[in-house]
Amino acid sequence: MDFDDTWHPATHPSGAVLPAVIALSEALPRKKKISGLDLLLAFNVGIEVQGRLLCFSSEAKNIPKKFHPPTVVGTMGSAAACAKLLALDQLKCKNTLAVAASYAGAPLANAATQTKPLHIGNAAKHGLEAACLASQGLQGSKQILDMESGIGAFYTDYNPQSLPTLQSYPWLLDQQDVAIKRFPAHLGTHWVADAASSARRKLVESSDNLLPVDKIEKVTLKVPEVKYVNRPSPSSEHEARHSFQFVACSALLDGNMSVQSFASENIHRAALQELLCKTELEHPPDNTPSFESLYCEVSVTLQDGSTISDRCDTFYGHWRKPLKKEDLEKKFQSNASSILPSEAIEGIIETVYNLEKVEDCSVLGTFLSGQRDREKLSFSEKLHFL
Structure with missing residues (x-):
């Protein structure tokens, strides 16, 4: 529907990452619980990687001309988030990004067609698959982020630079440059x-x-x-x-x-x-x-x-003029009401607002699936159950 969030540097940051980390958290063994904080950290890593890569190209920071950004940096962000959630070591994280890079890229010519939504779905899927393959030992170029023939293949002015540590460099999400759309169309x-x-x-x-x-x-x-x-x-x-x-x-x-x-x-x-x-x-x-x-x-x-x-100069929903909390909730309720019962919708909202307190984020998947065996539990009851 083209309802995805958008930011500057230009891409749809969440759509390629969130489905992948939720799917992965559901797939992991029950004995390995994924907390809400685990999910949030992996999600933020996936967003951060996209933004850092886009900052290496002036061309990539603005509205694109050739490649649809979520298929490039979104695939890399999904891969990074999944590698974080799987707790892969440094070498396997590098291999994850190398594998993901070979999945990346789709032409912008398919914008305004039924194929465009496939781009972001593939980005989530391919990032997850890259992390799983790397976890099993598949290897790729260790310099995939540093080479013109690596991620540089997508941008004519790609210029990677050494990055400061997170201790001295703020997370991009701290700047909150995210636009939330009120209606489903190009930003x-x-x-x-x-x-x-x-x-x-x-x-x-x-x-x-x-x-x-x-x-x-x-x-x-x-x-x-x-x-x-x-x-x-x-x-x-x-x-x-x-x-x-x-x-x-x-x-x-x-x-x-x-x-x-x-x-x-x-x-x-x-x-x-x-x-x-x-x-x-x-x-x-x-x-x-x-x-x-x-x-x-x-x-x-x-x-x-x-x-x-x-x-x-600034529309309502832009990061300089963000949606009010009640309008954001109304958007979610409107979109979700056709596929989820009201109890699940309210449960998702309450869970998201308290995600850092959730010990097992599979509760979110339960609400999202609309399962009725536990949908009537309140958030506090569900925390007690877990």
């Missing part, structure tokens, strides 16, 4: 949505709350030049999720974006198609394709010659 479109929604409030003044599409002459979007999010006529939900134009027109029509915005009946409605035909992009030279600094300006020119504009 760049979230600037567009907020700017368009603000412009709409200036346009719609009557009680019927309808956008006067027939009075609109032109819609201009000032956005960075990102080719794979420039889709003037999206025909599927995956293309719509990667379209500046679609998100702008949908937000202008409806005032907001949601999961339902990408349903087929909304993509193909007549008013939206009419508005898309009136929409054009501009790429100001100061608007660089960086999640740290990009902006969006939406200008609506009416037939009487007047223009209504609004600009978004």
Whole structure:
């Protein structure tokens, strides 16, 4: 659905790591309990490795052009997290990353197709598999992170450097540069949505709350030049999720974006198609394709010659303007409600907030699976049970 968290340097950090460490924690023998702290540390290691690798390339830090980042650094992060959870020694950790590197990489051309979600699933899977193979003795290049023909193969300006210790260098997650999406689409479109929604409030003044599409002459979007999010006529939900134009027109029509915005009946409605035909992009030279600094300006020119504009520099959900706790919980509850019972949903929320106190994190897997034999236990009862 393209609902994954995003950060700067640019990738989806959690999606490649969390499934792998949860799966691994469930697969380990019952006598080897994995605590919540164990899970958190492995998860943080997986995030940290991705960020460190991305920091070795200016090209990699911004919105990509060739490779989908989760398939490169996400695979390495999954591998590192799983190696940590398996408590592999230094040599086997190096071999884990070497094996993972040979699994890494997928072309960005498959963005806006059904194959894009496969990328992050494969990253989680391949990282886990790499750690398991290395634990069994499979070997690879010990310099995989240091060579142009190693991870450098994915970035033309890859320049690895010696890293300070964690004692003198803060964890990247301490900076909390993570954006949580309110609706499922490419992160760049979230600037567009907020700017368009603000412009709409200036346009719609009557009680019927309808956008006067027939009075609109032109819609201009000032956005960075990102080719794979420039889709003037999206025909599927995956293309719509990667379209500046679609998100702008949908937000202008409806005032907001949601999961339902990408349903087929909304993509193909007549008013939206009419508005898309009136929409054009501009790429100001100061608007660089960086999640740290990009902006969006939406200008609506009416037939009487007047223009209504609004600009978004930081959308709600960006790390500079993070979601409130209640909105984050509502997002999770909405997404989970179609597959999990309410007791499991509340159990997951409570478990996550108290994860560092959990002695056996298989409790999280129990909630996630929706198993009914223990789903009615409260968090405190479940801790006592464990």
